[in-house]
Amino acid sequence: MxxxxxxxxxxxxxxxxxxxxxxxxxxxxxxxxxxxxxxxxxxxxxxxxxxxxxxxxxxxxxxxxxxxxxxxxxxxxxxxxxxxxxxxPEMKVKTSRNFLIAADISFSMAQSDWTINGKKARRWDAVKQVMHEFIKKRKGDRMGLIFFASNAYIQAPFTPDLQVVDQMLEEADVGMAGQLTYIGKAITKGVEMFERDTIKTKVMLLLTDGVDAGSDILPLDAADLAKRDTVRIYTIGIGDPGKAGVDLDERTLQEIARVTNGQYFRAKDKARLEEIYTELDTLEPIEYVEEQNKxxxxxxxxxxxxxxxxxxxxxxxxxxxxxxxxxxxxxxxxx
Structure with a gap:
């Protein structure tokens, strides 16, 4: 029985x-x-x-x-x-946070120094492939997308429809936001998105492979704004600073993560980036609630x-x- x-x-x-x-x-x-x-x-x-x-x-x-x-x-x-x-009892996903992805699509992300299935690929193509899998796993989160380079713009506002977010990610490409890297603008744009929402738990994932080229809003000043609005920022540095053609400001990314109670990761290749996303699932787990009906x-x-x-x-x-x-x-x- x-x-x-x-x-x-x-x-x-x-x-x-x-x-x-x-x-x-x-x-x-x-x-x-x-x-x-x-x-x-x-x-x-x-x-x-x-x-x-x-x-x-x-x-x-x-x-x-x-x-x-x-x-x-x-x-x-x-x-x-x-x-x-x-x-x-069935487990129902509990919407618990706004999760914002701010991705760098400056010209440096077009460098073909990463590999996909043993073939050379652009950094952005490899990052985008891993991000697709990450987005699909974030059931219950309201996700948003910001792409930045010389400017930062909202690709997808916060929405629980992860399929839409995934589609908007697929449509983005290198150079759509300019050539240079303005990290401060990206963080500030993200804080503005969080301020217009009522959910208290706010998480930002910042991916970049360069050094901030802006002068209007410095990355650390933007991080202070995020801290005041209780935004936790996880920063991911794309590339290996020891290799030629990689201009990565790890110190700034580490400081941004420290100020906002986040964490810094360095993704030197696609495999490491996949591991980072797995670690992020552990740091920001999906919450479930037990339904009363059996x-x-x-x-x-x-x-x-x-x-x-x-x-x-x-x-x-x-x-x-x-x-x-x-x-x-x-x-x-x-x-």
Whole structure:
């Protein structure tokens, strides 16, 4: 019997002995019927020297018939008790945070120094491929997209429709926001998005492979604004600073993460970036709440069907037995 099998109304089984109690404690049902009048009845009494008395005919059933009826009674009680399979409560994803991805799409992200399936690929193509998988796993979060270079613009406002966010990511490409890297503008644009929303938990994921080239808003000043608005920033540096053609300001990214109580990661290749996203799932886990309703599969129709089946079998057997008796009686008359 499976572990999730339950009886909804177990008290019903206290009614099992009810037919026996009725049989033994209630008086037999008496039905009056007209007697047969015989003209020679009194002469027969004188001849046999017997006295007339009241009598009753008690119809007795076969033991197998009683057994079948009792079995039907038990099966009906089993059906009434409502046997069922109760599943585990379903886990519902709880929308708990606004998760903003701010990705650098300056010209430096077009360098083909990463690999995808053993082939050379642009940094942006590799980053985008991993980000697709990351977005699909963030069920329950309201996600948004900001792309930045010389300017920062909102590609997707906060939405629980992750398919839309994924599509907007796919449509973005290097150079759409300019050539240079303005990290301060990206953070400030993200803070503005958070300020227009009511959800308290705010997380920003900042990806860049360059050094901030702006002078209007410095990255650390923007990080202070984010801290005041309780925005936690996780920074990811794209590329290996030890290699030629990689101009990555790790110190600034580390400081941004420290100021906002976030964490800095360095992704030197696609494999490491995948590991970082796995770590982010651990740091910012999806929250679930247990639904009150449990999935229930009712099973009452099995014992109910069995009871009907037993009755049908009994009717067939009794019909055959009566037919055989009637046939034998007629045979005796003719003999």
């Amino acid at each position: 499976p572990d999730n099998f339950e009886i909804a109304y177990p008290w019903v089984f206290f009614l099992v002995p009810l037919p026996l109690l009725i049989y033994f404690f209630l008086p037999a049902l008496r039905i009056k019927s007209a007697s047969l009048f015989l003209p020679v009845f009194n002469k027969a009494l004188d001849y046999t020297r017997q006295k007339p008395r009241k009598s009753a005919l008690v119809k007795r059933r076969n033991f197998l018939v009683w057994l079948g009826l009792f079995l039907c009674w038990v099966l009906l009680l089993v059906a009434i008790s409502s046997p069922q399979l109760v599943g585990k 999935p229930i599969t009712l099973l009452y129709y099995y014992p109910l069907g069995a009871a009907i089946g037993v009755l049908l079998v009994m009717m067939v057997i009794l019909t055959i037995v009566n037919f055989i008796k009637l046939f034998n009686q007629r045979k005796e008359l003719y003999v």
